[in-house]
Amino acid sequence: MKIAVLGCGLLGTKIAGELAYHGHRVNVWDINIPALNSVFNVLEDDKKHLREDGILFQKNFVGQVLCMSRLEETVSDAEFIFEAVKEDLEIKKDLLERVSHVCKSDAIIGSNTLRLNIDDVMSGVLNKERSLGLRFLYPVYYIPEVEINPASFTAQKSIQKVRVMLERMGKTLFFRSGNHPLILSEEQREERKALRVEQLLNSSGIPCMFEKKIPVLSHDGNVAPIKETRRESTTVDTECGICMNKARDCLLCPCHHMITCYECSKMLHNRRDGCPICRKDITEVIRVYHS
Structure with missing residues:
Protein backbone atom coordinates (compact mmCIF):
# COMPACT_ATOMS: atom_id res chain seq x y z
CA MET A 1 0.00 0.00 0.00
CA VAL A 197 7.81 -8.46 21.97
CA GLU A 198 6.54 -11.74 23.41
CA GLN A 199 3.57 -11.64 21.06
CA LEU A 200 5.71 -11.06 17.98
CA LEU A 201 8.17 -13.76 19.01
CA ASN A 202 5.29 -16.23 19.38
CA SER A 203 4.15 -15.31 15.87
CA SER A 204 7.50 -16.51 14.44
CA GLY A 205 8.22 -13.09 13.01
CA ILE A 206 4.93 -12.74 11.11
CA PRO A 207 3.50 -9.51 12.56
CA CYS A 208 -0.17 -10.16 11.77
CA MET A 209 -0.39 -13.78 12.99
CA PHE A 210 -0.58 -13.63 16.78
CA GLU A 211 -0.82 -16.56 19.15
CA LYS A 212 -0.96 -14.60 22.38
CA LYS A 213 -3.16 -11.58 22.75
CA ILE A 214 -1.94 -8.42 24.49
CA PRO A 215 -4.39 -7.10 27.10
CA VAL A 216 -5.85 -4.15 25.22
CA LEU A 217 -6.23 -0.55 26.27
CA SER A 218 -9.59 -0.60 24.55
CA HIS A 219 -12.12 -3.12 23.35
CA ASP A 220 -13.71 -4.05 20.03
CA GLY A 221 -16.79 -2.27 21.27
CA ASN A 222 -14.99 1.04 21.07
CA VAL A 223 -15.30 0.96 17.30
CA ALA A 224 -18.73 1.30 15.75
CA PRO A 225 -19.68 -2.10 14.33
CA ILE A 226 -19.97 -2.51 10.58
CA LYS A 227 -23.37 -3.91 9.60
CA GLU A 228 -21.99 -6.21 6.91
CA THR A 229 -19.73 -8.10 9.31
CA ARG A 230 -20.50 -10.15 12.37
CA ARG A 231 -18.22 -11.54 15.02
CA GLU A 232 -17.66 -15.24 14.73
CA SER A 233 -16.33 -15.48 18.25
CA THR A 234 -18.75 -16.16 21.07
CA THR A 235 -16.62 -14.33 23.62
CA VAL A 236 -17.83 -10.93 24.70
CA ASP A 237 -15.89 -8.19 26.46
CA THR A 238 -17.43 -7.56 29.86
CA GLU A 239 -15.10 -4.95 31.32
CA CYS A 240 -15.89 -1.25 31.14
CA GLY A 241 -14.39 0.22 27.99
CA ILE A 242 -13.14 3.29 29.92
CA CYS A 243 -11.86 2.23 33.35
CA MET A 244 -11.41 -1.42 32.25
CA ASN A 245 -11.91 -2.44 35.85
CA LYS A 246 -15.62 -2.65 36.63
CA ALA A 247 -18.24 -4.59 34.65
CA ARG A 248 -20.42 -3.06 31.95
CA ASP A 249 -23.73 -2.54 33.71
CA CYS A 250 -25.67 0.19 31.93
CA LEU A 251 -27.14 1.28 28.62
CA LEU A 252 -26.46 4.66 27.04
CA CYS A 253 -29.53 6.34 25.59
CA PRO A 254 -30.71 6.87 22.92
CA CYS A 255 -28.18 4.60 21.16
CA HIS A 256 -28.47 1.73 23.71
CA HIS A 257 -24.78 0.82 23.48
CA MET A 258 -23.48 -1.13 26.49
CA ILE A 259 -19.80 -0.29 26.79
CA THR A 260 -19.14 1.21 30.24
CA CYS A 261 -19.82 0.75 33.93
CA TYR A 262 -22.46 2.93 35.58
CA GLU A 263 -19.92 5.26 37.21
CA CYS A 264 -18.08 5.94 33.96
CA SER A 265 -21.36 6.44 32.10
CA LYS A 266 -22.46 9.05 34.62
CA MET A 267 -19.07 10.72 34.23
CA LEU A 268 -19.54 10.87 30.43
CA HIS A 269 -23.08 12.20 30.87
CA ASN A 270 -22.00 14.88 33.33
CA ARG A 271 -19.16 15.97 31.04
CA ARG A 272 -21.57 15.98 28.08
CA ASP A 273 -19.33 13.57 26.17
CA GLY A 274 -20.77 11.35 23.45
CA CYS A 275 -21.11 7.57 23.40
CA PRO A 276 -17.61 6.01 23.00
CA ILE A 277 -18.95 3.83 20.17
CA CYS A 278 -21.18 6.00 18.00
CA ARG A 279 -20.42 9.47 19.47
CA LYS A 280 -24.13 10.32 19.85
CA ASP A 281 -25.09 12.64 22.70
CA ILE A 282 -26.02 10.80 25.91
CA THR A 283 -29.47 11.82 27.14
CA GLU A 284 -29.93 9.13 29.81
CA VAL A 285 -28.07 6.28 31.51
CA ILE A 286 -30.01 3.12 32.36
CA ARG A 287 -28.57 0.84 35.04
CA VAL A 288 -28.55 -2.88 34.21
CA TYR A 289 -28.51 -5.51 36.96
CA HIS A 290 -26.99 -8.86 36.06
CA SER A 291 -28.53 -11.94 37.65
Whole structure:
Protein backbone atom coordinates (compact mmCIF):
# COMPACT_ATOMS: atom_id res chain seq x y z
CA MET A 1 0.00 0.00 0.00
CA LYS A 2 1.23 3.52 -0.79
CA ILE A 3 1.38 5.81 2.25
CA ALA A 4 2.71 9.31 2.90
CA VAL A 5 4.04 10.58 6.23
CA LEU A 6 4.39 14.36 6.62
CA GLY A 7 6.97 15.41 9.17
CA CYS A 8 10.11 13.43 9.90
CA GLY A 9 10.72 14.32 13.51
CA LEU A 10 11.29 11.39 15.85
CA LEU A 11 7.61 10.37 15.94
CA GLY A 12 6.98 10.80 12.21
CA THR A 13 10.07 8.75 11.34
CA LYS A 14 9.03 5.94 13.66
CA ILE A 15 5.51 5.94 12.19
CA ALA A 16 7.10 5.60 8.75
CA GLY A 17 9.30 2.78 10.04
CA GLU A 18 6.36 0.92 11.57
CA LEU A 19 4.43 1.17 8.31
CA ALA A 20 7.44 -0.08 6.32
CA TYR A 21 7.97 -2.87 8.86
CA HIS A 22 4.54 -4.16 7.86
CA GLY A 23 5.26 -4.01 4.14
CA HIS A 24 3.96 -0.63 3.01
CA ARG A 25 5.76 1.76 0.67
CA VAL A 26 6.14 5.02 2.59
CA ASN A 27 6.99 8.46 1.22
CA VAL A 28 8.33 10.77 3.93
CA TRP A 29 8.34 14.56 3.56
CA ASP A 30 9.62 17.45 5.64
CA ILE A 31 10.41 21.08 4.89
CA ASN A 32 13.52 20.69 7.08
CA ILE A 33 16.15 19.10 4.82
CA PRO A 34 18.61 18.17 7.64
CA ALA A 35 15.75 16.37 9.41
CA LEU A 36 14.89 14.61 6.17
CA ASN A 37 18.50 13.53 5.76
CA SER A 38 18.50 11.99 9.25
CA VAL A 39 15.61 9.61 8.54
CA PHE A 40 17.69 6.67 7.39
CA ASN A 41 20.05 6.91 10.39
CA VAL A 42 17.08 6.82 12.76
CA LEU A 43 15.56 3.87 10.91
CA GLU A 44 18.84 1.97 10.98
CA ASP A 45 18.97 2.44 14.77
CA ASP A 46 15.36 1.25 15.00
CA LYS A 47 16.17 -1.86 12.97
CA LYS A 48 19.13 -2.58 15.24
CA HIS A 49 16.97 -2.40 18.37
CA LEU A 50 14.23 -4.52 16.79
CA ARG A 51 16.79 -7.17 15.84
CA GLU A 52 18.16 -7.11 19.40
CA ASP A 53 14.64 -7.70 20.68
CA GLY A 54 14.36 -10.61 18.26
CA ILE A 55 11.43 -9.30 16.24
CA LEU A 56 13.22 -8.31 13.03
CA PHE A 57 14.69 -11.37 11.37
CA GLN A 58 15.74 -9.87 8.06
CA LYS A 59 18.18 -7.04 7.39
CA ASN A 60 15.58 -4.52 6.27
CA PHE A 61 11.88 -3.82 6.65
CA VAL A 62 9.53 -5.57 4.24
CA GLY A 63 8.38 -2.22 2.86
CA GLN A 64 10.35 0.78 1.65
CA VAL A 65 10.82 4.32 3.00
CA LEU A 66 11.54 7.07 0.46
CA CYS A 67 12.53 10.60 1.50
CA MET A 68 10.89 13.31 -0.61
CA SER A 69 11.56 17.05 -0.78
CA ARG A 70 8.51 17.96 -2.89
CA LEU A 71 5.13 17.80 -1.15
CA GLU A 72 3.06 17.13 -4.27
CA GLU A 73 5.18 14.14 -5.30
CA THR A 74 5.01 12.79 -1.75
CA VAL A 75 1.21 12.59 -1.60
CA SER A 76 0.14 12.33 -5.26
CA ASP A 77 -0.48 8.56 -5.27
CA ALA A 78 -0.85 7.92 -1.53
CA GLU A 79 -3.91 6.05 -0.25
CA PHE A 80 -3.29 7.18 3.34
CA ILE A 81 -1.61 10.39 4.51
CA PHE A 82 -0.40 10.69 8.10
CA GLU A 83 0.59 14.16 9.30
CA ALA A 84 3.04 14.39 12.22
CA VAL A 85 4.42 17.93 12.06
CA LYS A 86 4.84 20.51 14.82
CA GLU A 87 1.87 20.85 17.19
CA ASP A 88 0.84 24.22 15.80
CA LEU A 89 -2.70 24.80 14.55
CA GLU A 90 -1.86 27.21 11.73
CA ILE A 91 1.01 25.07 10.44
CA LYS A 92 -1.16 21.94 10.39
CA LYS A 93 -4.16 23.72 8.84
CA ASP A 94 -2.10 25.23 6.04
CA LEU A 95 -0.23 22.01 5.29
CA LEU A 96 -3.28 19.75 5.24
CA GLU A 97 -5.30 22.17 3.13
CA ARG A 98 -2.53 22.21 0.52
CA VAL A 99 -2.19 18.44 0.67
CA SER A 100 -5.92 17.88 0.15
CA HIS A 101 -5.78 19.70 -3.20
CA VAL A 102 -2.87 17.70 -4.65
CA CYS A 103 -3.54 14.19 -3.33
CA LYS A 104 -6.08 11.64 -4.55
CA SER A 105 -9.66 12.68 -3.89
CA ASP A 106 -10.33 9.57 -1.79
CA ALA A 107 -7.03 9.47 0.11
CA ILE A 108 -7.52 9.31 3.89
CA ILE A 109 -5.93 12.28 5.68
CA GLY A 110 -5.02 11.76 9.34
CA SER A 111 -3.49 14.21 11.79
CA ASN A 112 -1.34 12.97 14.66
CA THR A 113 -2.30 15.99 16.80
CA LEU A 114 -2.18 15.52 20.55
CA ARG A 115 -4.47 18.26 21.85
CA LEU A 116 -5.66 20.45 18.96
CA ASN A 117 -9.33 20.36 17.95
CA ILE A 118 -9.51 18.12 14.89
CA ASP A 119 -12.37 20.14 13.35
CA ASP A 120 -10.11 23.20 13.45
CA VAL A 121 -7.10 21.29 12.08
CA MET A 122 -9.11 19.99 9.12
CA SER A 123 -11.21 23.12 8.53
CA GLY A 124 -9.63 23.91 5.15
CA VAL A 125 -9.34 20.34 3.83
CA LEU A 126 -11.01 19.44 0.56
CA ASN A 127 -13.48 16.54 0.95
CA LYS A 128 -13.52 16.82 4.74
CA GLU A 129 -15.35 13.54 5.24
CA ARG A 130 -12.10 11.61 4.61
CA SER A 131 -10.16 13.44 7.36
CA LEU A 132 -9.72 12.52 11.03
CA GLY A 133 -7.38 12.56 13.99
CA LEU A 134 -5.14 9.50 14.21
CA ARG A 135 -2.46 9.24 16.89
CA PHE A 136 0.11 6.45 17.16
CA LEU A 137 1.10 5.79 20.78
CA TYR A 138 4.79 5.81 21.67
CA PRO A 139 6.85 3.64 21.35
CA VAL A 140 5.23 3.14 17.96
CA TYR A 141 6.75 -0.26 17.09
CA TYR A 142 5.55 -1.84 20.34
CA ILE A 143 2.18 -0.31 21.24
CA PRO A 144 -0.63 -1.95 19.23
CA GLU A 145 -3.27 0.70 19.93
CA VAL A 146 -3.85 3.74 17.72
CA GLU A 147 -6.07 6.53 19.03
CA ILE A 148 -8.71 7.77 16.60
CA ASN A 149 -10.42 11.13 17.04
CA PRO A 150 -12.99 11.70 14.28
CA ALA A 151 -14.01 15.21 13.31
CA SER A 152 -17.70 16.12 13.26
CA PHE A 153 -17.65 15.61 9.48
CA THR A 154 -15.67 12.35 9.32
CA ALA A 155 -17.50 9.63 7.37
CA GLN A 156 -17.96 6.17 8.86
CA LYS A 157 -16.49 4.62 5.69
CA SER A 158 -13.26 6.57 6.32
CA ILE A 159 -13.03 5.16 9.84
CA GLN A 160 -13.64 1.66 8.48
CA LYS A 161 -10.95 2.07 5.82
CA VAL A 162 -8.40 3.07 8.46
CA ARG A 163 -9.49 0.27 10.79
CA VAL A 164 -9.03 -2.40 8.12
CA MET A 165 -5.57 -1.13 7.14
CA LEU A 166 -4.35 -0.93 10.75
CA GLU A 167 -5.83 -4.27 11.80
CA ARG A 168 -3.84 -5.93 9.02
CA MET A 169 -0.79 -4.56 10.84
CA GLY A 170 -1.94 -6.02 14.15
CA LYS A 171 -3.03 -2.58 15.38
CA THR A 172 -6.23 -1.76 17.26
CA LEU A 173 -8.21 1.46 16.94
CA PHE A 174 -9.79 3.03 20.00
CA PHE A 175 -11.83 6.22 20.23
CA ARG A 176 -10.64 9.13 22.32
CA SER A 177 -12.92 9.54 25.33
CA GLY A 178 -13.64 13.21 26.00
CA ASN A 179 -11.24 16.00 25.12
CA HIS A 180 -8.10 14.51 26.63
CA PRO A 181 -5.69 12.14 24.83
CA LEU A 182 -4.53 8.90 26.41
CA ILE A 183 -1.00 9.31 27.77
CA LEU A 184 0.77 6.13 28.87
CA SER A 185 3.03 6.19 31.91
CA GLU A 186 6.60 4.91 31.61
CA GLU A 187 5.57 1.77 33.49
CA GLN A 188 2.66 1.15 31.11
CA ARG A 189 4.94 1.63 28.11
CA GLU A 190 7.51 -0.87 29.35
CA GLU A 191 4.85 -3.42 30.29
CA ARG A 192 3.17 -3.25 26.91
CA LYS A 193 6.50 -3.27 25.09
CA ALA A 194 7.48 -6.52 26.83
CA LEU A 195 4.10 -8.08 25.98
CA ARG A 196 4.32 -6.94 22.35
CA VAL A 197 7.81 -8.46 21.97
CA GLU A 198 6.54 -11.74 23.41
CA GLN A 199 3.57 -11.64 21.06
CA LEU A 200 5.71 -11.06 17.98
CA LEU A 201 8.17 -13.76 19.01
CA ASN A 202 5.29 -16.23 19.38
CA SER A 203 4.15 -15.31 15.87
CA SER A 204 7.50 -16.51 14.44
CA GLY A 205 8.22 -13.09 13.01
CA ILE A 206 4.93 -12.74 11.11
CA PRO A 207 3.50 -9.51 12.56
CA CYS A 208 -0.17 -10.16 11.77
CA MET A 209 -0.39 -13.78 12.99
CA PHE A 210 -0.58 -13.63 16.78
CA GLU A 211 -0.82 -16.56 19.15
CA LYS A 212 -0.96 -14.60 22.38
CA LYS A 213 -3.16 -11.58 22.75
CA ILE A 214 -1.94 -8.42 24.49
CA PRO A 215 -4.39 -7.10 27.10
CA VAL A 216 -5.85 -4.15 25.22
CA LEU A 217 -6.23 -0.55 26.27
CA SER A 218 -9.59 -0.60 24.55
CA HIS A 219 -12.12 -3.12 23.35
CA ASP A 220 -13.71 -4.05 20.03
CA GLY A 221 -16.79 -2.27 21.27
CA ASN A 222 -14.99 1.04 21.07
CA VAL A 223 -15.30 0.96 17.30
CA ALA A 224 -18.73 1.30 15.75
CA PRO A 225 -19.68 -2.10 14.33
CA ILE A 226 -19.97 -2.51 10.58
CA LYS A 227 -23.37 -3.91 9.60
CA GLU A 228 -21.99 -6.21 6.91
CA THR A 229 -19.73 -8.10 9.31
CA ARG A 230 -20.50 -10.15 12.37
CA ARG A 231 -18.22 -11.54 15.02
CA GLU A 232 -17.66 -15.24 14.73
CA SER A 233 -16.33 -15.48 18.25
CA THR A 234 -18.75 -16.16 21.07
CA THR A 235 -16.62 -14.33 23.62
CA VAL A 236 -17.83 -10.93 24.70
CA ASP A 237 -15.89 -8.19 26.46
CA THR A 238 -17.43 -7.56 29.86
CA GLU A 239 -15.10 -4.95 31.32
CA CYS A 240 -15.89 -1.25 31.14
CA GLY A 241 -14.39 0.22 27.99
CA ILE A 242 -13.14 3.29 29.92
CA CYS A 243 -11.86 2.23 33.35
CA MET A 244 -11.41 -1.42 32.25
CA ASN A 245 -11.91 -2.44 35.85
CA LYS A 246 -15.62 -2.65 36.63
CA ALA A 247 -18.24 -4.59 34.65
CA ARG A 248 -20.42 -3.06 31.95
CA ASP A 249 -23.73 -2.54 33.71
CA CYS A 250 -25.67 0.19 31.93
CA LEU A 251 -27.14 1.28 28.62
CA LEU A 252 -26.46 4.66 27.04
CA CYS A 253 -29.53 6.34 25.59
CA PRO A 254 -30.71 6.87 22.92
CA CYS A 255 -28.18 4.60 21.16
CA HIS A 256 -28.47 1.73 23.71
CA HIS A 257 -24.78 0.82 23.48
CA MET A 258 -23.48 -1.13 26.49
CA ILE A 259 -19.80 -0.29 26.79
CA THR A 260 -19.14 1.21 30.24
CA CYS A 261 -19.82 0.75 33.93
CA TYR A 262 -22.46 2.93 35.58
CA GLU A 263 -19.92 5.26 37.21
CA CYS A 264 -18.08 5.94 33.96
CA SER A 265 -21.36 6.44 32.10
CA LYS A 266 -22.46 9.05 34.62
CA MET A 267 -19.07 10.72 34.23
CA LEU A 268 -19.54 10.87 30.43
CA HIS A 269 -23.08 12.20 30.87
CA ASN A 270 -22.00 14.88 33.33
CA ARG A 271 -19.16 15.97 31.04
CA ARG A 272 -21.57 15.98 28.08
CA ASP A 273 -19.33 13.57 26.17
CA GLY A 274 -20.77 11.35 23.45
CA CYS A 275 -21.11 7.57 23.40
CA PRO A 276 -17.61 6.01 23.00
CA ILE A 277 -18.95 3.83 20.17
CA CYS A 278 -21.18 6.00 18.00
CA ARG A 279 -20.42 9.47 19.47
CA LYS A 280 -24.13 10.32 19.85
CA ASP A 281 -25.09 12.64 22.70
CA ILE A 282 -26.02 10.80 25.91
CA THR A 283 -29.47 11.82 27.14
CA GLU A 284 -29.93 9.13 29.81
CA VAL A 285 -28.07 6.28 31.51
CA ILE A 286 -30.01 3.12 32.36
CA ARG A 287 -28.57 0.84 35.04
CA VAL A 288 -28.55 -2.88 34.21
CA TYR A 289 -28.51 -5.51 36.96
CA HIS A 290 -26.99 -8.86 36.06
CA SER A 291 -28.53 -11.94 37.65
